Amino acid sequence: MATGTVLETVSADDARRIIDAAAAKAAEIGQPMDIAVVDAGGNLKAHLRMDGANIGSIPISINKAYTAIAFQCQTGDLQKNTRPDGPIYGLNDAHGGRLVVFPGGIPLVRDGKIMGAIGVSTGTIEQDQEVAEAGASAY
Amino acid sequence: MATGTVLETVSADDARRIIDAAAAKAAEIGQPMDIAVVDAGGNLKAHLRMDGANIGSIPISINKAYTAIAFQCQTGDLQKNTRPDGPIYGLNDAHGGRLVVFPGGIPLVRDGKIMGAIGVSTGTIEQDQEVAEAGASAY
Amino acid sequence: MATGTVLETVSADDARRIIDAAAAKAAEIGQPMDIAVVDAGGNLKAHLRMDGANIGSIPISINKAYTAIAFQCQTGDLQKNTRPDGPIYGLNDAHGGRLVVFPGGIPLVRDGKIMGAIGVSTGTIEQDQEVAEAGASAY
Amino acid sequence: MATGTVLETVSADDARRIIDAAAAKAAEIGQPMDIAVVDAGGNLKAHLRMDGANIGSIPISINKAYTAIAFQCQTGDLQKNTRPDGPIYGLNDAHGGRLVVFPGGIPLVRDGKIMGAIGVSTGTIEQDQEVAEAGASAY
Numbered sequence: 001m002a003t004g005t006v007l008e009t010v011s012a013d014d015a016r017r018i019i020d021a022a023a024a025k026a027a028e029i030g031q032p033m034d035i036a037v038v039d040a041g042g043n044l045k046a047h048l049r050m051d052g053a054n055i056g057s058i059p060i061s062i063n064k065a066y067t068a069i070a071f072q073c074q075t076g077d078l079q080k081n082t083r084p085d086g087p088i089y090g091l092n093d094a095h096g097g098r099l100v101v102f103p104g105g106i107p108l109v110r111d112g113k114i115m116g117a118i119g120v121s122t123g124t125i126e127q128d129q130e131v132a133e134a135g136a137s138a139y
Numbered sequence: 140m141a142t143g144t145v146l147e148t149v150s151a152d153d154a155r156r157i158i159d160a161a162a163a164k165a166a167e168i169g170q171p172m173d174i175a176v177v178d179a180g181g182n183l184k185a186h187l188r189m190d191g192a193n194i195g196s197i198p199i200s201i202n203k204a205y206t207a208i209a210f211q212c213q214t215g216d217l218q219k220n221t222r223p224d225g226p227i228y229g230l231n232d233a234h235g236g237r238l239v240v241f242p243g244g245i246p247l248v249r250d251g252k253i254m255g256a257i258g259v260s261t262g263t264i265e266q267d268q269e270v271a272e273a274g275a276s277a278y
Numbered sequence: 279m280a281t282g283t284v285l286e287t288v289s290a291d292d293a294r295r296i297i298d299a300a301a302a303k304a305a306e307i308g309q310p311m312d313i314a315v316v317d318a319g320g321n322l323k324a325h326l327r328m329d330g331a332n333i334g335s336i337p338i339s340i341n342k343a344y345t346a347i348a349f350q351c352q353t354g355d356l357q358k359n360t361r362p363d364g365p366i367y368g369l370n371d372a373h374g375g376r377l378v379v380f381p382g383g384i385p386l387v388r389d390g391k392i393m394g395a396i397g398v399s400t401g402t403i404e405q406d407q408e409v410a411e412a413g414a415s416a417y
Numbered sequence: 418m419a420t421g422t423v424l425e426t427v428s429a430d431d432a433r434r435i436i437d438a439a440a441a442k443a444a445e446i447g448q449p450m451d452i453a454v455v456d457a458g459g460n461l462k463a464h465l466r467m468d469g470a471n472i473g474s475i476p477i478s479i480n481k482a483y484t485a486i487a488f489q490c491q492t493g494d495l496q497k498n499t500r501p502d503g504p505i506y507g508l509n510d511a512h513g514g515r516l517v518v519f520p521g522g523i524p525l526v527r528d529g530k531i532m533g534a535i536g537v538s539t540g541t542i543e544q545d546q547e548v549a550e551a552g553a554s555a556y
Binding site: 319320345347348349350362363365366367368369371372373374375377 | 471472473474476477480496499500501509510513514515516517518519541542
Binding site: 144145147150151154155180182183184185186187188189190191192193194197 | 422423425428429432433458460461462463464465466467468469470471472475
């Protein structure tokens with residue numbers, strides 16, 4: 001039986017750089033944030049709760065990043081279809097409380113492959129998305 | 140390695156006084172309540188289920204207090220934005236079943252810092268909020 | 279009703295410095311680690327999974343830090359008493375799966391008060407403890 | 418369909434008196450405690466975390482009281498039989514993390530019926546038991 005080591009996708013250096021870029025944007029707009037980065041398997045790689053950011057946004061930021069991996073899309077893309085009149089209404093009730101269906105979660109893509117994701121939470125959804133985009137741009 | 144003791148925010152005396160004030164208001168309006176107080180970290184400090192209050196409101200009262208810590212606001216402030224047509228619809232599905240997005244949870248503030256929170260449940264949301272306010276006023 | 283903001287204990291800068299010191303020690307001994315820092319309330323402040331560290335150690339590192347807050351001690355201090363012949367055998371089954379009763383979790387103490395905690399996991403317990411101590415020393 | 422109200426067993430006044438008696442004993446021995454009282458259905462009636470008591474003992478105290486109801490005995494009575502060489506080894510793994518199998522949980526009995534239970538945690542098991550007995554004696 002061959003032994004092996006874990007397959008790394010987003011590296012610790014990547015995660016650090018992505019979080020720093022997101023935090024810089026958050027500071028620029030004056031809105032402290034929870035920022036999470038997960039790898040291609042949806043598992044947490046790094047997290048930072050900026051001073052003043054929400055405690056409740058710890059799981060929300062991590063779950064936004066997870067959701068972006070889980071459904072291969074931005075979390076905001078799930079919003080319309082999961083509303084009460086949408087075709088997959090109830091999706092976010094069907095996964096044990098881990099799915100987020102509003103903006104702030106973005107896949108990290110390289111050569112057409114999703115290598116990880118970033119999730120951002122505490123601000124308005126527009127702010128969360130802007131900060132997530134700033135982080136994703138650093139990948 | 141230096142040893143230390145837990146950092147107290149809301150004290151046991153504070154919690155007792157807050158619960159007594161809330162329970163007095165609840166008795167005055169004739170609506171028994173579950174009343175919970177959590178500290179700044181969202182951890183339970185004290186709880187009382189008045190005679191006649193709901194068993195199902197044990198976690199609701201505790202989670203209302205937690206939510207007020209987690210999002211640095213009154214739980215009622217989350218109601219509009221989490222409705223089916225709101226921008227963060229689905230928030231309360233994304234946190235493992237611990238968030239309450241209707242009135243009855245209020246932060247306990249001292250010198251501009253949230254030191255704890257009270258959560259009240261069993262009555263109508265107007266009653267829950269009124270009793271929570273009576274408790275918070277005793278802090 | 280006065281509004282307020284979250285009470286910060288371990289700051290984001292503290293958490294970053296603690297994680298960097300722990301990661302430097304981990305690199306020095308050649309053992310990649312999951313490293314988590316929580317605040318005084320036991321809520322996640324920052325996390326880093328170094329390249330090669332265990333995915334399974336994400337919750338273990340976070341839960342080690344939580345346990346150090348929860349019981350006001352190093353996690354290793356719980357080991358002897360929770361063994362099969364110990365007086366509190368079963369403790370770690372009685373808290374919903376969040377307690378870790380072996381080394382690697384250490385409180386962060388300032389002026390006699392526990393302001394946060396670090397948790398480290400992936401290596402042997404001796405390595406986890408050594409890296410956690412290196413991190414705690416940077417506080 | 419007849420309507421009804423909840424069947425009360427341990428009253429709020431009982432719970433308050435029991436907690437006060439337990440807290441007085443805890444203060445006397447110089448060991449702050451988490452103290453919980455549940456009703457005959459095992460549902461939380463009241464809780465107090467004394468200043469300096471463990472955050473981790475919030476669920477432990479509540480679960481001790483629950484366990485005393487759940488198995489109609491003192492929690493300490495479960496200790497021997499649930500050890501690795503005992504006949505019901507594994508019991509505490511079989512209930513979703515809610516059972517405590519060491520001292521500190523005691524049923525509250527009236528006229529031969531278990532009307533509720535008290536659970537105490539943070540000290541040694543001898544201290545927890547002594548404080549629980551002081552509380553139970555006030556019923």
